[in-house]
Amino acid sequence: MQYTISATAFLAIVIVIRLRRRTEARRRTDEAFTVFTAVVFGVLIATTAWGHAILQLVGIAVEATR
Template sequence: MLTINAGVPPALVARLRLRRRTEARSRNDEKLTVIIVLALGVIIAPTPVGEGIPDFLGQLATGITDSTR
C-alpha cells in the first residue's frame, strides 16, 4: 500500500508557484500562493486543527471509496 504525506502535495505546488518570476504575477495569483502556503502550514502544524484536517480528509476519502463499492 502506497501512502503520501498530506503535506507533500501542497509543498510541491507552493514550490512550483514560488519559482515563477515575481513580475509575472497578478494580485489573484499572489493571493492563491499565500492561501496554499497557509494551508500547508496548517497541515504540517502540530496543532489540533493541523492534525484534524488530514484525519477528516482521510475519513472523507474512505467514505467515498466505501460508497462506490
C-alpha cells in the same frame, strides 16, 4: 503496488513550483492563491513532529535575539 501522497507533501510541491515563477508576471489572484496554499501548508504541518520542531527552533531564535 499503490502509491500515496499526503496533502502536506502535495502542497509543499505546489508551493515550490509556484514560488519558482517570476514575480513580475503574477497577478493578485496568483499571489493570493500562493499565500493561501502556504497558510494551509503551515496549518497541516503544525500538528506533526516536524511542525513542533520548527516551532521550537523559531522560539529559540526569537529568545536569542531579545
